[in-house]
Amino acid sequence: MSIYPQLSQEQLLRRLEHPQGKIRMVLDTDTFNEIDDQFAVIYAMKSPERLQVEAFYAAPFFNELSEGPKDGMEKSYRELLKIASILPEMSGIPIYRGSERYLPGPETPVDSEAARNIVERAMASAEDDPLYVVAIGAITNVASAILMEPRIIERIVVVWLGGHALHWPNTKEFNLAQDLHASRIVLNCGVPLILLPCMGVSSHLKTTLSEIEDHVKETGRIGEYLFETYRSCKDNHFAYSRVIWDVAAIAYLIDSKWVPNELVHSPVLSEDFRWSVDASRHFIRYAHYIDRDQVFEDLFKKLG
Template identity: 75%
Template sequence: MITYPKLTQEQLLKRLAHPKGRVRMVLDTDTYNEIDDQFAVAYAVRSPERLQVEAFYAAPFHNSLSSGPLDGMEKSYNELLTIASHMPDMAGIPVYRGSSSYLPGPETLVESEAARNLVERAMASPDNDPLYVVAIGAITNVASAILMEPRIIEKIVVVWLGGHALHWPHTKEFNLFQDIHASSTILDCGVPLVLVPCMGAASHLLTTLSEVEDYVKDSGPVGAYLYETFRNCANDHFGYSRVIWDISAIAYLINDAWLPNELVHSPLLSEQFRWSFDASRHFIRYVHFVHRDRVFQDLFRKLKQ
């Protein structure tokens, strides 16, 4: 049985406070799975006043766009390289392959260069300068790194777009649902966690092809690429909007006033993908709303840079 280091409540609450100044971060992303990861990658890279992006990790996914987690991870890895070809700002930021499968059991990690790099990068972090691990896909890579070296709990803060709002009738959301063992590990191990739910919070981040055409398309090569991915995501854009969930996790680190949040006890995740609650559990920070306009205004301005 794995023993996790336990932060004191004072240490945990300090880590869960919104960071002041510029933060070091890595981005763990299933980039090929949807069209929103591409926006999140660009948003992070174009926010150097707040974010120092140190690495990208390709996360596994399995749906109609992949034949399995390994294929999804490889496609996400290649998609990160494609985005980099449109963004000179990404030059010099390493991209690592992630897990080839989901966690096979509650305490069984999956080796990957992403997990190994996260351990090395986190353990090299000064105690007063935690590494922010922004995850916008299945949390397999991050959970594997924690299982590989539990001491990184003392060195990192995880910001995860995962699950649905705590009042939602279920939490069978794609990022959380894919790897229940990894999801439970993140919620149970005591790592400082900012949870950004999809339905009920990030679901406010809707935009349209017309808006993307007006404010993104002419923002250089990456703007044209983002526009094309959005245009190709639907056959008919009449009266159609699409949620760009993943930018929420980036926006939280830029300005938490745009994402109202509170401290709550870490919820319990059932095998039926429902939340339950125990007031004796450790605290996490929980986002319960997103001011949609503030986030998109910031994103659109930065893409023009």
């Protein structure tokens, strides 16, 4: 049975405070799965006043866009390379392949370049300058890194877009449900965790093709790329809006006032993907709302 280092409640609460100054971060993303990861990658790179992005990791995913987790990860890796080819700010930032499969059991990590690099960067971090591990896909790479070297719990803060709001009827959300073992590890191990739910919270982040055309399309090659990515996601955009979920994780780090949040006990995740509460468990920081207008205003200004 895995034994994790336990932060004192004082240490944990300090880690869960919103960070001051520039934030060292890595971004773990299933970039080919949806159109929102692309926005999040670019938003992070356009926010150097707050964010120092040290590495990108390709996360696995499996749906109609991939033949399996390995194929999804590889497609995400190539999409990151594609973005890097048109976004000068990504020059020199390493991109790593992640896991080729989900965790086979509750205590079995999956080795990958991404998991090893998380461990390496975390262990090189000072305890008073933790590495922010921002995950906007299945949490496999991050959970594997924790299993491979549990001591990184003392040197990282995980920011994860995963699950649905605690009041939602279920939490069978794509990022969380793909890898139940990995999701439970991150919720149970005591790592400082910022949880950004999808339905009920990040679901406020809707935009339209017209808005993207007005404020994004004419901002250069990267704007054209984002516009075409959005336009091609649906044949008919009449009366249609789409959620750009993943920018929530970046927005929280830039300004937590846009993402009202609170301390809650880490929820228990059931086999059938439902939340329950146990007041004896450690605290996490949980977002319960997001100001859609503030976030998109900041994103559009930075693209322009």
